[in-house]
Amino acid sequence: xxxxIVGCGRVGAQVATLLSDEGHNVVVVDKNPDAxxxxxxxxxxxTIVGNGFELDVLKQSGIExxxxxCSLTNGDNTNIMASQVAKKIFKVKRVxxxxxxxxxxxxxxxxxxxxxxxxxxxxxxxxDKLLDKRLSSFLIETGDxxxxxxxxxxxxxxxxxxxxxxxxxxLVCTIVKRCDQHGRDIIMPLPDTxxxxxxxVYGIVRVGSIDKVKKMFGADQA
Amino acid sequence: xxxxxxxxxxxxxxLAQRLLEDKHTVVVIxxxxxxxxxxxxxxxxxxxxxxACEPRFLEEAHIERAxxxxxxxxEDEDNLVICQLAKEKFGIxxxxxxxxxxxxxxxxxxxxxxxxxxxxxxxAKIIEEEVSFTDFVNLMSFKRGKLAIVRVDLNDDSPAVxxxxxxxxxxxxxxxxxxxxxxxxxxPKGNTTLEPGDDIIALTLVENEQQLLRALIGDxx
Numbered sequence: 001x002x003x004x005i006v007g008c009g010r011v012g013a014q015v016a017t018l019l020s021d022e023g024h025n026v027v028v029v030d031k032n033p034d035a036x037x038x039x040x041x042x043x044x045x046x047t048i049v050g051n052g053f054e055l056d057v058l059k060q061s062g063i064e065x066x067x068x069x070c071s072l073t074n075g076d077n078t079n080i081m082a083s084q085v086a087k088k089i090f091k092v093k094r095v096x097x098x099x100x101x102x103x104x105x106x107x108x109x110x111x112x113x114x115x116x117x118x119x120x121x122x123x124x125x126x127x128d129k130l131l132d133k134r135l136s137s138f139l140i141e142t143g144d145x146x147x148x149x150x151x152x153x154x155x156x157x158x159x160x161x162x163x164x165x166x167x168x169x170x171l172v173c174t175i176v177k178r179c180d181q182h183g184r185d186i187i188m189p190l191p192d193t194x195x196x197x198x199x200x201v202y203g204i205v206r207v208g209s210i211d212k213v214k215k216m217f218g219a220d221q222a
Numbered sequence: 223x224x225x226x227x228x229x230x231x232x233x234x235x236x237l238a239q240r241l242l243e244d245k246h247t248v249v250v251i252x253x254x255x256x257x258x259x260x261x262x263x264x265x266x267x268x269x270x271x272x273x274a275c276e277p278r279f280l281e282e283a284h285i286e287r288a289x290x291x292x293x294x295x296x297e298d299e300d301n302l303v304i305c306q307l308a309k310e311k312f313g314i315x316x317x318x319x320x321x322x323x324x325x326x327x328x329x330x331x332x333x334x335x336x337x338x339x340x341x342x343x344x345x346a347k348i349i350e351e352e353v354s355f356t357d358f359v360n361l362m363s364f365k366r367g368k369l370a371i372v373r374v375d376l377n378d379d380s381p382a383v384x385x386x387x388x389x390x391x392x393x394x395x396x397x398x399x400x401x402x403x404x405x406x407x408x409x410p411k412g413n414t415t416l417e418p419g420d421d422i423i424a425l426t427l428v429e430n431e432q433q434l435l436r437a438l439i440g441d442x443x
Contacts (some may be wrong), residue, residue: 076275077300078299085332111306
């Protein structure tokens, strides 16, 4: 893929190096020529000094034949402007903007821009690590849903999936059967599938119902 | 009218003052506290100290009541975002955005700012007009660059001189607005005869501008 990246800060440089190492054609744009020092020695893409939302600079970056574009500077408005230019003027297919401010991120998302808000993402991730090690609420962008991992012990052993489903609160998605020397067995269960002691269950949970679900599975679900 | 001005630099300050004099209700949003303080000492209006790119400060300025929003900060990306938020999130019908770098005017047009104002270009045009020896000056463009007001000076070898206006073949959607003859303003009518030295102010679709010039000046050099 031909990818144009605006902003060569820590995030931009990391993404550029990652994609370049995977063999993609990468062009990085930054106002400050010193920023390109962050690119590792393995980086074999192009660098362009200039303002990432200026039409001439973007043309120079080859945006007209780019498959993907992301704007990753530390300025929300710069990223919003650059990615709209990429999407609406140059018609790039995949466009991603990094936006810190969650309010702005949400609004531009509803306007059809693909936005990644580090602030929202990290806050959710850190919340998960602090409070529920086995919950990943950051994976689902609404923030009030998460994927939770639970172990089946005496309390739930022998029950069917429909017994441990809480409508609108908790839904079992996958059961991983006890691992042994033959590897492990992953099941996408039906309502009448039974869980056994030692199984590991993955389900989607409302963040507000986490304690209720944990209680159902037994106290020992750190 | 209820007008929100985002940015209280020189432009924002002067604009707010003018709007107040015209009896509009003006709210200024400015992120720099010192600038806010200074503004409050000179003008009697509501000032919101905050970043207008954040929706909560637009709400604090009661954007739901606003008829117009003007984003006049020194940063083009900020002005664009402020105008877009006002329009898309709060449904403001008319947004005016200051363009600091002429390279961004096209982008403002494409991304939905109703009235991009490119001060650099306007000043350059005025200076160009004042120092210019050419026969033709584009005075102003509007309607997203589709319409232009131009000034054309007629000289002796113009194909239009000594002709009545109703003999002139003008391209469609072009109209002569006024003729400046020495210090007089002549309102053009069908039987007005054009004279060498006339300055013509015309309104035209930009795509027909070249045809208009050919009719008035002849083949372009």
